Amino acid sequence: MNKIFLTGGSGFVGQSVKTYFGSLIHELDLRNSVLVKLDGNVILHFAGKSHDLKNIFDAKEYYEVNTDLTKKIYDAFLVSEAMVFITLSSVKAVADQVDRELTEEHPQNPVTHYGKSKLQAEQYIFSKPIAEGKRVYVLRPCMIHGPGNKGNLNLLYKIVSKSIPWTLGAFENKRSFCSIDNLMFILKELIERADIPSGIYNVADDEPLSTNDLIGLIAQSQNRAPKIWNISKKFIEGVASIGDKLHLPLNAERLHKLTSSYVVSNAKLMAAIGKPLPVSSKEGLMKTFQSFQNNK
Numbered sequence: 001m002n003k004i005f006l007t008g009g010s011g012f013v014g015q016s017v018k019t020y021f022g023s024l025i026h027e028l029d030l031r032n033s034v035l036v037k038l039d040g041n042v043i044l045h046f047a048g049k050s051h052d053l054k055n056i057f058d059a060k061e062y063y064e065v066n067t068d069l070t071k072k073i074y075d076a077f078l079v080s081e082a083m084v085f086i087t088l089s090s091v092k093a094v095a096d097q098v099d100r101e102l103t104e105e106h107p108q109n110p111v112t113h114y115g116k117s118k119l120q121a122e123q124y125i126f127s128k129p130i131a132e133g134k135r136v137y138v139l140r141p142c143m144i145h146g147p148g149n150k151g152n153l154n155l156l157y158k159i160v161s162k163s164i165p166w167t168l169g170a171f172e173n174k175r176s177f178c179s180i181d182n183l184m185f186i187l188k189e190l191i192e193r194a195d196i197p198s199g200i201y202n203v204a205d206d207e208p209l210s211t212n213d214l215i216g217l218i219a220q221s222q223n224r225a226p227k228i229w230n231i232s233k234k235f236i237e238g239v240a241s242i243g244d245k246l247h248l249p250l251n252a253e254r255l256h257k258l259t260s261s262y263v264v265s266n267a268k269l270m271a272a273i274g275k276p277l278p279v280s281s282k283e284g285l286m287k288t289f290q291s292f293q294n295n296k
Helices: 012-024 059-078 113-125 152-161 180-192 211-221 233-246 252-259 267-273 281-294
Strands: 004-007 025-027 042-045 084-088 135-141 143-145 177-179 199-203
Touching: 004 012, 012 025, 012 180, 042 059, 059 084, 059 113, 084 180, 113 135, 135 180, 143 152, 143 180, 143 281, 152 211, 152 281, 177 180, 177 281, 180 199, 180 267, 180 281, 199 267, 211 281, 233 252
Parallel strands: 004 025, 004 042, 042 084, 084 135, 135 199, 143 177
Antiparallel strands: none
16 A cells, blocks of 8 residues: 545544654545546545534535535546545434434435535445446444544533533443544455445444433543433423423423434444454543544
8 A cells, every 4th residue: 555645634533643654645635636547555534524413504515415425536546546445424314313323224304504515425436337446435423523523422421520410421322433443443444355345334332321321431431420410201201392482491392302312333334344343332432532542
């Protein structure tokens, strides 16, 4: 392997890729309208417009970056000497909410522009024939986390840090996560092994965890006891319904987001790789939470 071309090197995943693969990485300059000759073995297309939780992005930005840019990079791959193309899609290209374990065969019904733009990129990629010997992988990760990552896990960490009780302990849920260490391992396997078939693969740690589990791990990383209150579900739901009417911070929509389940199956990918992931769900999350502690 002589070169790995990378887009999105400034993002959390891109920074991790540069650290993991070192001198093999060559970043593509996307400001140049004409791509340089792709004479490396691998293209990792990780540039993208992330999910906007604050609803401040213009919808067209998602399609310009997540769809149109992906088309441009993929077209360059098809006519290049590169043999492997890997891009990050998202489980949200399939569904924003699930009532069962999400597999690659789940009906596709994204509701956000983020999810729709990712799905359109997927559909374009697999509408094109590829030359013999080339391999194409579209990865659908769930929430990726690790040292240096900022997001919802960081917000939850701050709640526990301030000794604020978690008042939704009576709600039972399960959510899948993806450790950055596991993602790097998966990328290495896909790059190095020609026996792994091209296709779409969900990416997740093996074991989904509940929010109560997360609270417990965060408290453990801080050497404190978790504060989880099991207040009646009916009471909390009543407060949320009042929140809908009075526009309070806790409303029905936010309660659903905080307590719903989103379990992602990694069975297809694990069967293709045939090796266990290097980091367990709890080990990966503990490493992330300890990094928050070190960066305070």
